[in-house]
Structures are given as C-alpha cells and as structure tokens.
Amino acid sequence: MFKQIAGDVVSLFYPRICLACGNILFRNEDILCFSCQYQLPKTGFHLEEDNPVARQFWGKINFFSAASCYYFTKGSKVQHLIHQFKYKGYKEIGTYIGHLYGPDLKKSPLFSSVTSVIPVPLHPYKLAKRGFNQAEWFAKGLAESMKTELDTTTLIRAYASETQTRKSRFSRWENVREIFKVTDVCRQAGKHVLLVDDVITTGSTLEAAGHILLCVPGIRISVASIACAVR
Numbered sequence: 001m002f003k004q005i006a007g008d009v010v011s012l013f014y015p016r017i018c019l020a021c022g023n024i025l026f027r028n029e030d031i032l033c034f035s036c037q038y039q040l041p042k043t044g045f046h047l048e049e050d051n052p053v054a055r056q057f058w059g060k061i062n063f064f065s066a067a068s069c070y071y072f073t074k075g076s077k078v079q080h081l082i083h084q085f086k087y088k089g090y091k092e093i094g095t096y097i098g099h100l101y102g103p104d105l106k107k108s109p110l111f112s113s114v115t116s117v118i119p120v121p122l123h124p125y126k127l128a129k130r131g132f133n134q135a136e137w138f139a140k141g142l143a144e145s146m147k148t149e150l151d152t153t154t155l156i157r158a159y160a161s162e163t164q165t166r167k168s169r170f171s172r173w174e175n176v177r178e179i180f181k182v183t184d185v186c187r188q189a190g191k192h193v194l195l196v197d198d199v200i201t202t203g204s205t206l207e208a209a210g211h212i213l214l215c216v217p218g219i220r221i222s223v224a225s226i227a228c229a230v231r
Contacts, residue, residue: 019080019093020077020078032096041071041078042071045066046101046108046224047110053203053230054066056202057206061207064192068228069101069104069226082199085134089132094135094139099145102145103145106145106147111194114146115148116149117146118151119133120195121136134198138198139194142224151188154188155181155195155209156182156183157179158179179208180212188219190219194224195223196224198226198227206223
C-alpha cells in the first residue's frame with residue numbers, strides 16, 4: 001500500500017507518458033498507452049510472403065521472409081516513438097515492441113522455424129558514442145518472446161560507416177556493403193536466423209549484412225524491423 005501511494009505521489013510530479021503520443025499513462029500501462037498499442041498502424045506483413053518489405057530484396061538477396069511491425073511515415077506517432085527510442089535513450093522501447101511482435105512472428109508459418117535472432121551490429125565506436133544498439137534491444141525482446149537464442153557475436157561490424165540519413169539507395173549500399181564480418185561460420189550453419197534492425201527504409205544495411213551471413217553453410221535468413229517506410 002505504501003509503495004502504491006509513493007508511486008502515485010511521484011507520478012503526480014513526474015508523470016509517465018506514452019512514448020508515441022505523449023498522453024499520460026495509467027497505472028497499468030507501460031511505454032505505450034492502450035490506445036496507441038492497438039491503433040498504431042501495423043503492417044500484417046508477417047502473414048504475407050509477398051509484401052512490400054519482401055519485394056525490396058527481390059533480385060538482390062535470397063531472404064526466406066521479411067516483415068515489419070509498423071508503418072513509418074513522417075510526422076506520425078511511429079516516427080515519434082522511433083525518435084524516442086533511437087535518439088532519446090529510451091532503449092526499453094525496443095524490448096517492449098519485441099515482446100509485442102514476437103508472438104505474432106512465432107505464429108506465422110514464415111517465421112515459426114526461426115532458431116536465432118541476430119541484431120544488425122553497431123561498430124564499437126558508434127556503440128560507445130550512443131550507449132546502446134537499438135537493434136539489439138529489439139532483438140532481445142523478440143528472442144525472449146519467441147523463446148529463441150539471441151546471437152550478438154556471430155555478426156560483427158568491422159568498420160564504422162557514415163550515417164545513412166539523406167543518402168540515396170545506391171549511396172547507402174556503397175556505405176555499408178563491406179563493413180560486416182562473420183566470426184563463426186559453424187554456429188548458425190543449417191539454421192533459420194532472424195536478422196533484425198529498427199527501421200527499414202531502402203534495406204541496404206540488412207542486404208549488406210545478409211550477404212555476409214550467406215557465407216554460413218545451409219543458413220536461412222529472414223528479416224524483421226520495428227517499422228518500415230514502404231507500403
């Protein structure tokens with residue numbers, strides 16, 4: 001009872017807010033208010049083999065399946081949520097959405113055989129500067145909710161790259177095509193891995209990482225993200 005009263009007093013002066021819409025959260029809400037949890041624009045791509053995210057990679061790399069949880073548009077609540085996650089340090093957003101999205105992926109025939117989740121890695125310099133890898137926090141939530149392995153060591157970023165913001169698709173590809181390395185070609189051999197990032201725009205980063213992972217014998221690669229900028 002004392003903890004509840006103390007919590008109410010703290011909330012009075014430092015209210016918890018929804019990280020998508022900014023409204024005050026009720027006691028039984030966390031990260032997202034119930035309204036945003038159910039009304040943010042979900043793609044449903046995890047149920048469609050032929051979807052806009054998957055089409056981005058056709059003819060470029062042989063991914064088994066591809067999906068994103070939400071649609072990303074400028075000025076939207078999803079953009080605000082991603083901004084809070086990526087630039088304001090609310091890393092728990094990643095795990096939270098991973099916990100929401102993981103069960104949907106697990107129920108889909110396209111993703112049900114996934115045995116490991118691999119986040120797109122950051123270079124150690126950028127990791128030290130930012131303080132956390134947003135893809136890894138999302139991957140952690142997915143792995144926990146899908147009851148699969150979280151693998152943060154097989155794929156590494158060997159070289160730092162420039163920011164992808166405002167680059168064309170070709171420039172993005174040139175920027176990342178040779179920056180990843182696989183440390184152990186045996187660990188994921190013959191497995192179905194889920195390669196994840198926070199947002200898919202052109203898909204260049206996932207494509208580059210996927211090409212390196214394909215050196216692993218018998219590997220199948222699917223991809224997923226919190227949001228995508230395609231429809």
